[in-house]
Amino acid sequence: MITSFTGNVHRPLPLYWVLCGLAIGALAFFSPVELQGQVGRGCHVFRQCPNGYSCHPIIQRCYNSPRRAGQPCSAGYSCGSGLRCEAGSQRCRGPGGVGDPCHATRPCGPGLRCEAGSQRCRAPGREGDSCHATRPCGRGLQCEAGSQRCRAPGKLGDACHATRRCGDGFNCQTVTQKCVSEPLNLNSSALCSSIRVPGLATAARDAGATMSYGAGSTGAFGGAASIETGAVYGQDGEFGCFATVCHGISLDASVSNFASLGVYRSWRDFSGASIVTQQGVSTPFIRVGPGFTTGQVLSVNGQLVGSANSFSIGAGISPVPFQVGALSCYTVVAQANERINALSSRVNNARAQSSATAQQPTPRVNPTPQPRNRQPPAPARLPTSGFVRIQNRWKPAEYLHNERGTLVSGQIQSAWWSAQWIVAPVQGTSFVRLRNRWKPNEYVHIERGPARSGPIDMRWWSAMWSVEPVRGTQFVRIRNRWKPNQYLHIERGRLEAGA
Secondary structure: OOEEEEOOEEEEOOHHHHHHHHHHHHHHHHOOOOOOOOOOOEOEOOEOOOOOEEEOOOOOEEEEOOEOOOOEOEOOEOEOOOOEEEOOOOEEEOOEOOOOEOEOOEOEOOOOEEEOOOOEEEOOEOOOOEOEOOEOEOOOOEEEOOOOEEEOOEOOOOEOEOOEOEOOOOEEEOOOOEEEOOOOOOOOOOHHHHOOOHHHHHHHHHHOOEEEEEEEEEEEEEEEEEEEEEEEEOOOOOEEEEEEEEEEEEEEEEEEEEEEEEEEOOHHHHOEEEEEEEEEEOOOEEEEEEEEEEEEEEOOOOOEEEEEEEEEEEEEEEOOOEEEEEEEEEEEEEEOOOOOHHHHHHHHHHHHHHHHHHOOOOOOOOOOOOOOOOOOOOOOOOOOOOOEOOEOOOOOOOEEEOOOOOOEEEOOOOOOHHHOEEEEEOOOOOOEEEEEOOOOOOEEEOOOOOOEEEOOOOOOHHHOEEEEEOOOOOOEEEEEOOOOOOEEEOOOOOOEEEO
């Protein structure tokens, strides 16, 4: 019996009060959790979660169904749209942002990649950023092998290769691996200038000699013939491409390809007719593999003007353990801005001339010089009336201009007045000022160090220049009066005034 206490008197409770108490207790035990603050509330088999929620069987807490970001997940308790159940933490995760951790079950957001190693979400690399297979470069860039850096497509004269292509309108010359403005073949005007190597130009200048670098093929069977093409550097800054054809005699029978290095007294001694005597070492009888030959280059009147060494690989037969030969050769040179197809016709003429020379007695027997029929070019000058463009010999597509406000060397449009200059003589001297047509108050000067275009004081020697012809060519150097050891040049890819 259930009773109540009133003072010291025990009275029985009415039956309906007892039934009401039991009903309230049952509701409290078996009813779902409250609708307010339901996520994370306790739950079990007798205390179910409300609609839209489910009880996690291990944690025994109510969570959204399907699960939302950060909520626990497992088999049968999946994540909502756009989320994935992350292995390890067993939590629902959205796509990772830049710098967020990532792995197979936690992917990165749109436009991002999971970088191997750091396991972090990364945006596509910008120019100069590091890159690899799992960290690609941004749109328009490419990952350069070796440096593993994002690079923009190459411009005219830039280095190029399989993983650093050239930009639109340019082609990668496979031999020199430089971007050029047209496909390079023997009919290209850009081939010669594209293969110029600044380090070799410096070597010729430092050595005080003209140096040639070439490759070709040769064959011999009693008589001998060879053809060679390459580049030549003069000690005074000259540069050109050459073709040499030779005919003569040899003691062995062979076919080979070769690479050569020549050293000559001067630029003028390199081209034209010559006699080459060769000596080398070989395995007697049948030989296969590399070989080395050294030669002395004589002018047609018998003077020693240079030497040529070649490394070859091929096969042949030699009756003696050495090689000797004498060749009559003819060399033609295309200047850097001359179309290389001119070499084709000139080489054909050279073949005829070298054959004729080969029939002449050797210089020791008949030292009478052969006529060259070649006149030296007229000395170069800049006109002192009208307007001129100043074009670079090494990169003939580049001109001096200030189209964008600063003085640079680069490609231009034919209508640009910014690339046209007045060569104004300085009265009473041999110097000139270079005045811009577009901005006639601007002159080229080095008053503050770098070469620039701007207003000047007419007394400044830094804005006065001498125009010096390059011997044997129609090119000039532009030398400063104030600092006479400084010339305008683009040796390092940009316009500078320096030694």
